[in-house]
Amino acid sequence: MPSKSLSGSAPNAAPAPSPDGFRPSDEASGSGRPDATPWAATGAAPAAHVHAALTRTSSGHEDLRELESGLDSLQSDADRKHRIDWSRILLPVAALVVLVLVWQFYVSLGVKRRDLVPGPLDVVGQMGLLWSEGKLQQSMWTSLQRGVVGFLISVAIATPVGLLLAQVAPLRRAFGPLISGLQVLPSVAWVPAAIIWFGLTDATVYFVVFMGAIPSIINGLISGVDQIPPQYRRVGTVLGASRLQMALQIVLPAALPGYLGGLKQGWAFSWRSLMAAEIIAVGGTIGFGLGSLLDQGRTLSDMSVVMAAILLILGVGILIELLVFGPIEKRLLRSRGLLAGSTR
Amino acid sequence: MPVVLEHLGKRFGDGAPVLDDVNANIRQGEFVALLGASGCGKSTLLNIIAGLEAPTSGALEVPSDGAAFMFQDAALFPWLTARENIELALKLRGVGKAERRAKAQELLELVHLGSAGDKRPHELSGGMRQRVSLARSLAQDRQLLLMDEPFAALDAITRDLLHDELERIWKETGRTIVFVTHNVREAVRLGQRVLLLSSRPGRVVQEWAVTEEHRTDAGLAGQLTGVITARLREEIRRHAK
Numbered sequence: 001m002p003s004k005s006l007s008g009s010a011p012n013a014a015p016a017p018s019p020d021g022f023r024p025s026d027e028a029s030g031s032g033r034p035d036a037t038p039w040a041a042t043g044a045a046p047a048a049h050v051h052a053a054l055t056r057t058s059s060g061h062e063d064l065r066e067l068e069s070g071l072d073s074l075q076s077d078a079d080r081k082h083r084i085d086w087s088r089i090l091l092p093v094a095a096l097v098v099l100v101l102v103w104q105f106y107v108s109l110g111v112k113r114r115d116l117v118p119g120p121l122d123v124v125g126q127m128g129l130l131w132s133e134g135k136l137q138q139s140m141w142t143s144l145q146r147g148v149v150g151f152l153i154s155v156a157i158a159t160p161v162g163l164l165l166a167q168v169a170p171l172r173r174a175f176g177p178l179i180s181g182l183q184v185l186p187s188v189a190w191v192p193a194a195i196i197w198f199g200l201t202d203a204t205v206y207f208v209v210f211m212g213a214i215p216s217i218i219n220g221l222i223s224g225v226d227q228i229p230p231q232y233r234r235v236g237t238v239l240g241a242s243r244l245q246m247a248l249q250i251v252l253p254a255a256l257p258g259y260l261g262g263l264k265q266g267w268a269f270s271w272r273s274l275m276a277a278e279i280i281a282v283g284g285t286i287g288f289g290l291g292s293l294l295d296q297g298r299t300l301s302d303m304s305v306v307m308a309a310i311l312l313i314l315g316v317g318i319l320i321e322l323l324v325f326g327p328i329e330k331r332l333l334r335s336r337g338l339l340a341g342s343t344r
Numbered sequence: 345m346p347v348v349l350e351h352l353g354k355r356f357g358d359g360a361p362v363l364d365d366v367n368a369n370i371r372q373g374e375f376v377a378l379l380g381a382s383g384c385g386k387s388t389l390l391n392i393i394a395g396l397e398a399p400t401s402g403a404l405e406v407p408s409d410g411a412a413f414m415f416q417d418a419a420l421f422p423w424l425t426a427r428e429n430i431e432l433a434l435k436l437r438g439v440g441k442a443e444r445r446a447k448a449q450e451l452l453e454l455v456h457l458g459s460a461g462d463k464r465p466h467e468l469s470g471g472m473r474q475r476v477s478l479a480r481s482l483a484q485d486r487q488l489l490l491m492d493e494p495f496a497a498l499d500a501i502t503r504d505l506l507h508d509e510l511e512r513i514w515k516e517t518g519r520t521i522v523f524v525t526h527n528v529r530e531a532v533r534l535g536q537r538v539l540l541l542s543s544r545p546g547r548v549v550q551e552w553a554v555t556e557e558h559r560t561d562a563g564l565a566g567q568l569t570g571v572i573t574a575r576l577r578e579e580i581r582r583h584a585k
Contacts, residue, residue: 235415
């Protein structure tokens with residue numbers, strides 16, 4: 001293989017400086033000046049043949065290792081310790097206290113009749129009464145159990161379907177709009193249909209939960225997959241990943257933040273759908289859940305029961321977020337270096 | 345010859361050709377720097393050699409087991425630690441679970457990151473990430489290693505060090521390396537041969553041999569850099585309106 005060398009060069013070659021102003025002739029005469037190199041400060045300055053960038057800059061394997069480890073420690077952040085941040089606990093509690101005080105203040109003004117707008121103390125009293133009757137525990141347990149079981153089944157169905165839709169373009173084009181549409185359709189709309197199909201049984205409740213949760217989990221997963229940097233797939237191809245390996249080893253973990261967002265929304269939808277179903281479908285073999293408690297309060301025109309049920313439904317939602325999704329999300333984001341600078 | 349390119353051409357759709365009549369032979373164990381200005385189809389050529397894209401004309405001969413690829417950004421998976429990133433490459437290559445860990449540690453030692461294996465990519469500096477990425481591409485265990493401007497985004501100090509590092513690893517592992525860059529000094533510093541690609545369409549217009557003397561004598565290296573820069577600028581000037 002003949003290679004054209006210096007002689008075959010362009011006429012104006014000699015004075016041409018390279019784009020960053022480096023002049024070959026200067027550097028040639030400046031050889032053996034270790035103080036002009038960035039290495040001098042490390043104390044490992046090699047003596048003779050140091051010419052920044054153009055030739056070898058380190059004087060051997062050990063020297064290179066030392067230089068690199070010095071640079072690594074200069075360029076890496078020192079480890080930061082994580083301490084308990086009390087403002088994370090105190091601020092939400094303070095906000096809650098303020099809200100309850102405002103509520104109590106409004107009630108004590110006496111604008112509305114007490115049986116229409118009960119105060120915080122009345123509601124707490126009612127909760128105590130429901131607890132002693134065993135109704136509170138029963139309804140809470142029934143709803144929570146259904147919500148969690150319905151949600152987990154939804155996850156098991158939605159995850160493979162979502163992955164399939166995200167990875168196979170024709171399927172996505174065909175069913176994508178339908179899935180998005182289903183997410184917009186309030187799942188309560190399915191309650192009448194479910195009652196006709198399944199009667200007043202648990203199947204009705206679960207059906208409504210699925211129709212609420214599954215589309216939103218699928219959508220979350222798809223949007224998570226859409227946001228994967230294209231580079232990851234290219235790396236996967238270069239590394240020789242098969243289609244299945246690509247989906248499970250690269251696409252799914254890469255889409256995890258979006259997927260988790262979908263799961264959160266999926267939980268919210270299944271909890272809401274569950275409450276809607278429980279409020280509308282009462283009786284038959286359907287157990288006594290929080291929604292049923294709420295409906296009972298309405299039937300008896302007992303506002304304190306209604307308020308207690310609303311607060312319990314809200315409380316469950318907050319607890320699941322604080323104890324389950326919050327920590328998982330935080331860990332996920334921190335491990336990927338996405339938490340810095342956020343207000344979480 | 346691990347890589348032979350004959351009259352290679354590439355065009356996307358009905359557009360102007362990106363590559364036209366590219367000819368090159370790359371020997372076993374050779375370090376070739378592929379130099380060119382923007383729009384010369386360097387990356388396209390690399391993708392073709394890697395088998396990620398197909399040429400529209402001409403013929404090419406590449407190793408049957410494909411090529412390892414290193415990208416400009418490290419492209420490490422952020423959900424895996426440095427070690428796990430390398431282990432994933434081994435896993436996708438079919439290396440057994442027991443062997444993976446030892447091999448990954450070996451590769452981390454090779455790039456001088458033996459103690460940083462449990463760090464996540466975001467905890468590593470740019471240079472460290474690129475070294476993990478290099479270790480990962482070595483984990484693919486292909487004779488041919490394609491590098492697409494791997495040091496372009498690094499600071500100058502780190503880049504100079506990584507040049508030394510890459511040269512050392514090239515000598516230790518005996519890989520055939522095709523290194524794409526738009527930096528003349530980098531091409532002269534690393535390549536045994538510098539191939540200059542013209543722009544629009546890309547075509548090998550000239551090549552230079554870089555000898556061992558160029559590695560130790562900055563004067564010679566500077567001279568060659570000047571010559572290549574001049575030729576490169578001549579190529580760029582052709583596109584002036």
